[in-house]
Amino acid sequence: MTILMDGCGEFHVPTENERADRLAARGLRDALEAAGVPMPPVPQQRRRTRWRRPAAQGSPTTEGEKMSPMPTGRLVGTDLALIRTFRASVADVWASITDPARTAGWFGPWHGDAAPGSTIKVQMAYEEGQPWMDCTIDRCEPPYRLAISALDEHGGWHLEMTLVESAGVTELRFTQHLNGTDGVGEVGPGWEYYLDALVASRAGEPAPNFGDYYPAMKEYFEAQR
Structure with a gap:
């Protein structure tokens, strides 16, 4: 089993093209704001002594806040986009989504050579039967961008995660590039659950209850089609 220090290759200084890609990633938030979607301000780093109230509907869940289902x-076109923010460095959040010992706490472990173009x-x-699946590393730019794809009986899965850090706060933007929106009522609640499980794992809290996500959130996502 090969485990790479940063999840998928040696750390490197971003190229001009990579910097341009990051600016494009920031455009997702701009597109949501332009469409009239309310977006919360980036939280300031500070010590917390008790839980804040749950985030309002449509607002990203933030590490350190009590999760609300x-x-x-x-939906932005055929892209399903979700955001979570963390009061942590980008390197630390990157490790949460790439280090197999840490992904085991909210999604599942992995093994293999995680170089771009390779299959892991x-x-x-956390699925019934705990199945293993093959995933291809499409892009890997530590610690800012990871894109993977997979194929199963339901079709192709094309997933992308981008990280942006500002003032000690890192924003994770998760995007699934859908082939169509027919199944968004099932897919959307699933990713809400997994990303909240990531938040819980980092906070040392129990995983959320999937029954709070599906079918309760199905109508919310289907209404956006």
Whole structure:
């Protein structure tokens, strides 16, 4: 089993093209704001002594806030986009989504050579039967961007995660590039659950209850088609 220090290759200084890609990633938030979607300000780093109130519907869940099973995802064309923010460095959040010891706490472990173009084995540890699946590393730009794809009986999955840090706060933008929107009522709640499980794992809290997400959130996502 090969485990790479930063999840998928040696750390490197971003090229001009990579910097341009990051600016494009920031355009997702701009597109949501332009469409009239309310977006919360980036939280300031500070010590917390108690839980804040749950985030309002449509607002990203933030690490350090009590999770509320309220839908946050948005359809932008055929892209399903979800955002979570963390009071942590971009390197630390990157490790949460790439280090197999840490992904095991909210999605499942993986093994293999995670170089771009390679295929790794990922276990869906929180699904019935805990199956393993093959995932291809399409892009890997530590610690800012990861794109993977997979193929199963339901079709192709094209997933992208981008990280942006500002003032000690890192924003994770998760996007699934859908082939169509017919199944968004099932897919959307699933990713809400997994991203809140990531928040819970980082906070040392129990995983959320999937029954709070599906079918409760199905109508929310289907209404955006």
